[in-house]
Amino acid sequence: MEAQSLSTCNECGKKFQRKAHLLRHQQQHSGDRPYSCKFCSKTFKRSDVLRDHFSRCERRGNSAIPSSLERGRKRHACDECSRLKVKCDNNVPCRKCTEFGRKCVKSRTTAASSPETTTPGPSTPDTGSDRNSIGFLLNGTGETDFMREFPKSTTLSPHNQALDFSSMAVDSRYEPAAGGPSMYQENGPTTPENNLDIMLSHMELTTFEEMTNNREIPGENMMLWSGPGSFFVDRTAMEHRAFDIREKLKYTAATLNPPHLPSQELLDAIELITAANFTAYINLYFRHWHKHAPMVHEATFDPTTAALPLVLALMGLGGMYSKEARDILKLKLLLDTIEAYIFSIPGLNDEYELPGRTYVKRGEDASPEWQQYQLEELQGAYLMVVLQYWTGNHIARMRVRQQRFTRVVAIFHQLDLQTIQHNPSFQIIDQSSFRTWIRRESFIRLITVAIMLDNSFGIFHNVSPRFQWSELDVPFQSDDRFFGLANYDAMLASKMTPVGRMKIKNAFLLLFSERASEQRNLDILRSARLKALDMQMLIHFLYTHLWASTFSNPLAHLPSTSPQLLLQPFKTAMSNWKLLWDEIKSSSLERGEWNRLGFQRTAEGYFEAVKEVAESFERRGGGVDGIQSDCEKGVHLRKILSF
DSSP: OOOOOOEEOTTTOOEESSHHHHHHHHHHHHOOOOEEOTTTOOEESSHHHHHHHHTTOTTTTTOOOOGGGOOSSOTTSOHHHHHHTOOOOSOSSOHHHHHHTOOOOOOOOOTTTOGGGGSOOTTSOOOOOSTTSOSSSSOOSSSSOOOOSOOOTTOOOGGGGGGGGGGGTHHHHHSOOSSOOOOGGGOOSOOOGGGHHHHHHTTSGGGSOOOOOOOOOOOTTEEEOOSTTOOEEEHHHHHHHHHHHHHHHHHHHHHHSTTSOOOHHHHHHHTTOOHHHHHHHHHHIIIIIGGGSOOSOGGGOOTTTSOHHHHHHHHHHHHTTOSOHHHHHHHHHHHHHHHHHHTTSTTTSSOTTSTTOSOOOOGGGSOHHHHHHHHHHHHHHHHHHHHHHHHSOHHHHHHIIIIIHHHHHHHHHHTTGGGOOOOTTOOOOSHHHHHHHHHHHHHHHHHHHHHHHHHHHHHHHOOOOSSOGGGOOOBOOOOHHHHTOOSHHHHHHHTOOOOOOOBHHHHHHHTTOOHHHHHHHHHHHHHTTOOHHHHHHHHHHHHHHHHHHTTTOGGGGSTTOOHHHHHHHHHHHHHHHHHHHHHIIIIISOHHHHHTOOGGGGHHHHHHHHHHHHHHHHHHTSOOSOOOSSOSTTHHHHHHTTO
C-alpha cells in the first residue's frame, strides 16, 4: 500500500494515516455517541463496542442481534466452518471438510436472502459464538485465540440451552444423576474431531450457571466488607490504599515502554481505582470467583493490610464481574500494567539469581506476620496468572503460561510447597493456633489449585508438567465449612474440628485397583468423603498420566506394544472414577449444594477428554508422530481425534 498523507486532529494535534481513524478519534473530543442499543437504550461511540454490548445486554433476552451487527462467519460458509469459525472456500464439499473427513453441509443462506434465519427457532438451535468457551479450559474466537472474555455470571448453563447441546447429552452430565452410575465401558461412541470444540467447552466455566448480584457499596464514612463475619473498614484507610495503588501503577506504566509516556487512556483507567470501586470489585471476587477454588481466607481478609499483589489480583478478578461494561474495558487496559508491577517485586521477578532478589525461605521460624505476607504475595502472583490467562490478550495469555507461571512454580519449589501438609499431632487450642492452621491450609489450597492449572496447561496446550509425580506429597483440601470459620471462638461455637484428608497420590493409586481388591479400595475412597473438587484433581492426574503413557510414550510406537494391555489399567481407573463421580452427584450432594459449586462441576468434561484420548489411541493401534507441543487451544487433540 502506498504511503498516505497524515491527517491531523485539530483538537490535540495527533496524526493519523487514515481519515477513518481520524474521524473515529475525533469522537473522543466531540462526545458524540451515535450508536445505541435498541434493547436498553445505552449509547456508544463505536459500533464494535455496541456489538460487544449486544452479547451481554441483560434486556435483550432471547431477541436476535441485528443482522448488521451479528457475530460469527458469513452465512455463505458451510455449517461446520461457520460453527468452528474457520475460513471456508464456499465449495461443497469445502477444502477444510475434505481435509478432516467431515460431512460438508451448506444449509445456511445469507441474511439478505433469508432474513428470518437471524432469529433461531425451536427447530434451529443457535449455538452462538464460541467467544466465551474455551476451546480449552477456556474460550476463543479464532483458531489461535482461545479466550477473549472472562466467564460472565450471566452465562446460561447447558441445562438452559438443551437444544444447543442435545447431541452431547449435556443435561445428564452436568446435573446430579437420577439413575444409577454409568461405567467407562458403557459410554457411547467416540466424539468425532469436529465435535472437539463442544467437548472442550464442557470443561469450561461457561458450562454452568453462575448466580448474579448487583454490587452494593455502603456510603458515608465506613464501608461494609464481605465475608462470613462481615465487618467495616475505615474509608480513609481504603482511600490511602487506593491512592497507593494508583501511584504504583502510574510509575509502572511510565517504565514499561520508555521513552514513550503512558497513553491518556491508560492513565484514565488507573483513575478508576477509587476506594469505592476496588472495594466493590474485591467483594465481587468473593461473591463469584471464590467458589471456584477457595484459597483466600475470606473471613479475615483485610484489603487495607493485605499484600498488594493479592489485593490487585482480587480486584482484577472481581472486576470482570462488574455490570458496568466500561469499567471492565478499563480494567482490561490495566491488566498488563498490574502484571508488570506484581512480577517486578523483589523475589517474584525473573531476576531471582541477583543478590537481594531471591525469594527467602523462612518457614515457620519467621514471624506470623511475615508468613502471612509471604502467603498473600504468592496467592496474588498465582491469581494474576489466572486472571491474565482467562481474560488477557493473546500475548498476555502466552506470557503468563510460559513465563509467569514457571516463575511461580520455581518459588513453590524453593519453599517446598509440593510436600506441605498438616502435622497430625497439631492441635487448635487458641486463636493463634487457629490462625496457624488456616495459614497452612491456605498454602495447601494454593499448591493444589496450582497443580490443577499445571495439568490443565498439559491438557489444552500439550505442555510437560512443571510438577513431577515423584515430588508431590500433598493432601486434599480440608472442609470448606471449617476453612470459612472466622476465628477460634467460631470454631468452638460450630463444634467442628479439622479432619486430616487423604493424600492425592494415595487416592489416585486406589483408582487403579484390580478386581480382587476393587471393592475394598473403593470403600476406602468413599470413607475419605471425596468432594467434586477432589474428583476434578484426580481426573486431571488421570489425563496427564494417560497422555504420558500413550502418545508421549516412545514404547507405544513399538510393534510389540499392545495398546489394549497398555490401556487396561487406565480403563479400570476411569471406570472407578466415573462410579465415584456418579455417586457424588446422585447422593452425596443436595441439588442446592450442587448448583452452588464452581468449576468443579466441569470434572465430567475432563473425563470425556480422557475417554477420547484413550479411545483414539486404541483406534490408531499405538502412537502417532508430529504432535505439536506447547501449542494453541487443543491443536494436538485436533490431530489425534481426526483419525
